[in-house]
Amino acid sequence: MSGALTATATARRAPAIALAHVARAYPGGVRALDDVSLTVEHGTFLAVMGPSGSGKSTLMHCAAGLDSPTAGSVRIDGREISGLNETRRTELRRERVGFVFQAYNLIPSLSVEDNITLPLRLAGRRPDREWLR
Numbered sequence: 001m002s003g004a005l006t007a008t009a010t011a012r013r014a015p016a017i018a019l020a021h022v023a024r025a026y027p028g029g030v031r032a033l034d035d036v037s038l039t040v041e042h043g044t045f046l047a048v049m050g051p052s053g054s055g056k057s058t059l060m061h062c063a064a065g066l067d068s069p070t071a072g073s074v075r076i077d078g079r080e081i082s083g084l085n086e087t088r089r090t091e092l093r094r095e096r097v098g099f100v101f102q103a104y105n106l107i108p109s110l111s112v113e114d115n116i117t118l119p120l121r122l123a124g125r126r127p128d129r130e131w132l133r
């Protein structure tokens with residue numbers, strides 16, 4: 001066994017999501033997030049709870065790469081996303097992130113199947129029929 005293989009086998013997997021000192025201020029002066037640090041390991045579930053207006057949606061949008069924090073670092077699978085341009089962030093979301101919106105944001109003219117497979121079609125990939133079923 002090579003040294004490289006050993007290193008791979010013992011390497012610790014990066015957290016699914018890691019936020020460090022994230023702030024998000026909106027025009028008008030609202031600081032929806034103020035120095036938020038949070039790590040979510042793979043295979044875990046996390047519920048973010050709080051009153052309306054406390055910043056839950058802003059947190060989710062920043063953690064998923066849908067919105068950019070005003071300050072701080074967001075890593076998805078170990079990859080820093082704050083430095084990525086819109087195209088790279090779109091590609092990362094398409095590959096790594098599933099997001100169920102509060103208002104769903106499904107496309108009404110498409111079937112359920114076509115809504116599910118749309119990201120794959122945009123990526124030029126074929127769905128696994130068994131998985132899709």
Ligand SMILES: Nc1ncnc2c1ncn2[C@@H]1O[C@H](COP(=O)(O)OP(=O)(O)O)[C@@H](O)[C@H]1O
Nearest residue numbers: 026027030032051052053054055056057058059
């Ligand atoms: N696009 C925006 N522009 C200005 N203020 C916003 C915007 N989105 C959210 N806010 C403000 O940021 C705060 C947090 O909002 P939000 O993240 O939607 O909270 P929650 O999801 O917990 O209800 C609120 O004060 C809200 O009014």
Ligand SMILES: [Mg+2]
Nearest residue numbers: 056057058102
């Ligand atoms: Mg919300």
